[in-house]
Structure formats: C-alpha cells, structure tokens
Amino acid sequence: MSDQQWAPSRRAFLGAAAIGGLGMLLAGCSGDSSVAAGTASELRGPPVKGGTLRVGFVGGGAADTLDGAIATNLGDLARAINMYDTLTTHDDDYHVQPMLATSVTPNADASVWTAELRTDVKFCDGRPMTARDVVASIERIIDPTDPKNGAAGLATLAEVVATGEHTVEFRLRSPDSSLDDVLAKYDMTIVPTDFDVANPIGTGPFMLDRFIPAQLTVLKANPYYWGEEGPYLDSVELLNFNDTDALINALLSTQIDVAAQIPAALSEVIASDTRMRVLECQTGVWLPFTMRCDVAPFDDERVRQAFRLAVDRDQMINQVLSGHGRVANDMYAPLD
Template sequence: MPLAGGPGRRVSRRHLLGTGLALGATGLLAACGSTQPGVSIQPSGNPQPGGTLRVGLTGGGAADTVDAHTPVGTTDIARVINLYETLLYWDDDYTIQPRLATSVTPSEDAMTWTAQLRPGVRFHDGRPMTAEDVVASFERITNPDDPKAGASSLSMLDETVAVDELTVQFRLSTPSAIFDDALAQYMNTIVPADYDPENPIGTGPFKVDSFTPGQQSVFTRNEHYWQDGEPYLDELVILNFDDEDALVNALLSTQVDAIGQIPLALIEVLQTDPRISILNSETGAWLPFTMRVDRPPYDDNRVREAFRLVIDREQMVEQVYSGHGVVGNDLYAPFDPGYPDHLPQRSQDIERARQLLAEAGYPDGLEVELVTAPIQSGAVEAAQVFAQQAAAAGITVNIRRVDATTFFGEDYLHWDFAQDFWYTRNFISQAAQGSLPEAPFNETRWDHPEFNDLVARAREALDEDERDALIAQAMEIEYHEGGYIVWGFSNQADAYQNYVAGLVPNRTGLSLSGYEFRRVWLGEEAR
C-alpha cells in the first residue's frame, strides 16, 4: 500500500483541503455572531453509521509519520491512536482499562506480568492477532540498536514470552508495580510480527488509504475491527494546518467538521456561533519552558530558580489560557497520588530573582534566546508573556520563533532555552519520558543521582504508600533543582460542528476525546 496521496481528493460528497490552508486572520471570526444559514441540530438517539469525519490539526510537517512506535507531534499521535491499539489504555477519566488484553496481572513479586489477549482480534489485513505479534511488537520497541519512543518506559522489561496463542508473559529484570502504566502508553502499540511502517498494519478502527506528510491522512473503516458496531464512520481524514487562524477559519466555513486545540481565548467567541459546539476538558497537560541544566547560564541552579521566580503564574494562565486552566508549581503529574501538595506554591518574586542573578554573576541582568513555535495552542503567547515578565528582573528575552517543522527538526532536544508540550501522565511514566538520563526526550539534560535512585525505587515499590512517599521525595528534588518551568496546566479545548456526535471530555490532554474517533458518528445532514 503506497503511502502517498495528494490534496484535493474527493471523499464522500465533500471536498478536502490540502496543506497550508491560508485563509489568514482577516475575517477570522466574521461568521460568529452573524446569521447562519442551515444551522445544524445536534444528533440524538443511537449512533448511526456512515460518513466522513474531517479533522483539522496543527503541528504537522515533513517529518510526519505513521510508524506505530515513533509518534512525536499531535498529528502523529492522532494517526497512531486510530491505526493501532495498546494492550491497555487510559480512559476519559484517566483510569487504566483493558483494550487488546482482557486482563494484565502481576505476580506477587511484580517480576512477571501476564496478559490475557482478547480473542477474535484481527489486523487490518484480516490476520488474527496472536501472542507472537505482541512479542515482536515489544522487541521492536525495545530494540537496543534502534529503541523507539516507548523504550524508556519499558527499561525494566527483560523478556517477552508467548505462553500460548493468547497469553503473554512480561518478565522483568527488576520489580515494577506500575508496569501496566507502560502498557497503556499510546506509543506501545501492537503490530504484526512482520510489521513494515511503509505498509502500516494495525488492529485499530481505521486503516490507511493515503498519507501525505504535512498535508493530510485519509483512513477508511476497518471492517475487521473487533469492537461491535465501531467505528461508525466510513472515513476519517486528518488535515494539517499551518496556523490556528487557518484552522478556525476552516471550521467556520464548514470545510472541516472538528478541530483540535483551539486557542482558549476563542472559546467564548466561538460559542456564539449556533452551529459550533465546544469540548472543554480539564487535563494534566502542560506547556513548559525547558532549560538545559548542562549549558550556561542554566547550569547554575540560581539562574534556574530566578527564571522560575520571574513568572506571574496567575497572569500567565489568564493571558495564555484565558483563565481555562490552573496554576502550576514547576512539577508535572498533578493527578499522581504521590504529588507533593506540601511544597510552597511559587509566586512571582522579582527582588529575589534579581538577588539570585547577582549571586550567579549577573548583577546587571542577562540576555537569553527563547526558541518558540506554534507546537501547541498558547505556546507562542506563553513565550511572549514570559519575555514581558522577565524584563522586570533585568532579563532580556530574545524570542526566536520558528515553524513546527524546524522546532521538531534536527535541533529538537538541543535548544538551550525553549518550550515543549506534554500530555497527562503519572509521575514515573513521565520521568521515564523526560527526566531520566536515558529518557528519549530529556530536553533539560536532567541527570540527578538521588532523583534517579528515588524513581527506580518508586518503580519497584509494591506498597502504594511507600511508592507515593518516594515519588514525593523525587518530585521535591526536581521542584528545587530541575530544568523545567511548569507554570500551569491547560484545559483542552476543541470545537466541532453540531452534527458531530460522540465526543466527550477527556483528561488525557489529547484533543477531541483523546482522538478516539472510533466512537464518533455524524448526524444525517453530514452523512
């Protein structure tokens, strides 16, 4: 199956958009508040099959992929979730639930986890999924010569063994009380033993029809899907947009049916359009500033602390998220049971920031470059607000704005001072992704021996209270010395035409109900 296909293809009865729809900011919200012909009515009753859902997202580029195990940007993640599936998954309330496994249970010493696979699951080409496919999938993810995105969360995995056709054992090198967390991560999906990313076969509700990086992906219904009745859609189309203006304009002109990550400042405005519905979800998603602790001036913790103290967090949440979020305290994983609520809430302290900079050898302030890009709604705005706030402490912030493709290009993870975005995770799985020396996205170059030891011990702790205490200690170290500035947690806001049904709030931080488009269906006018 060739992974090619240009824009302008007709899907069902509606014309798709190609890359970079540049409607511009002029007249962005002209439709809002005006008389709207043919206002749609939200569908009710049982889900109805048929139709094409056109989803608009920003953040894609030439590096886009359909590889099951290497998603990076938002469009990659949306594709992975709809083409492939994990043994377990995080539901809308951020609770682990079964997916391709009906159960995953640990041994008493948590050295062996046994997964019972769901019978009757077939890949897109009709072949049955077996234990051998699961073994091959995890061997591909953890291949030491070419580790994939989820490898760090599986660092304790020593061997994956097919016990029988529908039973798999995960044998670990060290005990892990939270191994099920790793199995629920969207990048640890199951693929056939002979998987080829150029011919992407999975068990997901949709299969690839065409894929053009940075432009659009066209998926069709998987007729072999194991979940009765799902997906309801005949086709799913994911369209890339260069900026938020073009994205919102496409929704208002009914050229797409749903868009992810709308600017939070537009929630109230878009709600005035009777054709449009807003999906507003509280999440643990965060948009940090990242300081490389191995590079000056950020290798001096006094500078890092000063940068954390120049931020007015309430103002940041209000201006960047339009109040649709909560203040952060330089720690991720706010839903983790071990989150240390006892730590003082940081607030702006310009005088103390100036004092710390002087102690670090910058009595007259300093000048830095901050790399930003429209990688997530609010990213560029957050950089601008930070620059304004930091000026009060004598910090001159030169903003270097690049496009998303450049940001995630060869210099990604090498910027001295930049930004990133992360979705909801619990602490240990997030640390494995970004805060340990072997983490694939250790953008701050954080490597603290005591922190590393605490995380390792927490991962092995079978007693929940003991594990939570170890997590709290590790988080306290990162609070005082880490390279992240976690100033807030955003709500996830998306928008869709009223004729779209099946979207519900979701705490994962992923757009549009965690990209679970298998549950979406369309009213009669759209089918």
C-alpha cells in the same frame, strides 16, 4: 488492573478522538440542510453509521509517520490511535483498563507480569492477533539498534516471552509496579510480526486508505474491528494546515467539520458564533518554570521560593490561557 472488559465506543465513533484529548476542539454545524442556519446541530438518538468526518489541525511535515511507535506530532497521534491498539488503555479518569489484553497482572514482587490476550482480535487484513505478534511488537519497540518512543518506559524489561497462543510474560530485571500503565501509552502499539510501515497493519477501528505527508491522511473503517461498537464512520480525513488562521477559515467555509487545538485566546470569540461548539477536555499537560538547582542563584532554596511567590499564577492562567487551566500543585499533573 481490572479484568473488566472495556469497549472503546466513543473512540470508535469519533474516529479522530485522539485529537480531542490533546486540547480544545472546535466543531462546526452540520451540513444537513435540516439544521437551521446560525445554530449548532443537536445530537439526538443513537449513532448512525456512515459518513466522513473531516478534521483539521495545524502542523505536520515531511517527517509525518504512519508508525504509531514513533508518533510525535498531532497528526501522528491521530493516525496512531485510530490505526493501532495497545494492550491496556486509560479511561476518562486515567485509570488503566484492558484493551487488547483481558488482564495484565504482576507476580508477588512485580518482577514478572502476565498478559492474557483477547482471543477475538484480528488485524485489519483479517489475520488473528496472537502472542507472537505482541512479542514481536515489544521487541521492535526496545530494539537497541532502533529504539522507539516507548523504549525508555521498558528499560527494566529483560525479556518478553509467549507462554501460550494468547499469553505473554514480561520478565523484568527489577520490579515495576506500574508496567500496566506503561503498556497503555499510545506508542506501545501492537502490530503483526511482519509489520511494514509502508503498508501499515493494525487492530484499530480504522485503517489506512491514503497518506500524503504534511497534507492529508484518509482512514477508512476497519471491517475486522474487534470492538463491541463502531466504527460508525465510513472514513476520517485528517487535513494539515500551515497556521491557525487557515484552519479557522477552513472551518467557517465548511471545508472541515472539526478544528483541533484552537488557541485558548480565541475560544471565547469563536464560541460566540452560534454555529460553533467548543469542546474542552482536561489533559495531563503541565507548564513548568524550570530552574537549575545546582547553579546559582537557584541553588539557594529561598530564591526558588521567591520565584514561586512572586508570580500570580491565577493571573497567568487568566491572561495566557484565557482561564482554560488550573494552578499546578508543583509536583504532579492532575491525572498523575
């Protein structure tokens, strides 16, 4: 992994950027009276500090969580990426880059990895982040009595040790050439040694202001944020909706500024409204047709090949995804 410093400026600026990475965003026109009715606002000049971004999405429920290490649904992900950081991260091309660590490097056989931490990072309560916090965070993730989402990715980890105030060693049972990639997953969150999900503390650009499961999350700017830029917004509001119709209606009535993950089938219709701008990004999501290769008839390779050849996959993309997709290469997602 490169030791080049990376500044997550777009993440800090957008606040709810996590949502954009999971599908299509629908942005409405600005509430500024200087914007002509019926036209989407143009972005001009440098970012301006201040304001609130209201983001709507479908889903959520009583199980919504503030614990980024067990984030599952769209709201959980948005909260996790805005409130917490990880040792490494992925850039727009899905290459591993430094984040809370300035470098994460292996020994000769990749059985021991050393993370050198930034020395200027503070949690949102003003406390400095140290190697002890990183060790506690990783041990929390792999706790055998309560393993978190990222525990499987750390299955080869024998122990994690603080070898200095800002240095951590990951000692593995067997070599792992991609541990830096594992540590970049959104659920590998770094939190204080005394982390309490009832009062969540992180290092992300935003911190918790208010949380009502299945309804509302309000995040406010973290005054101790370590990034070179941002956060520019004063606050981000994440609003839950029961269905897509309610979500789109909220956008059209200016109750929200952004709608996340609009259905592909609606994208062309919505884009025809000059007040709207559809933002589309490539993701790593892939949709397989899964067959039990140990059970007839799929234990016959010819049957599996026949299924592959019988389906017009380009036609499926056009009809099911309204053209917003690509034919998979049968083994890996585009960003693998």
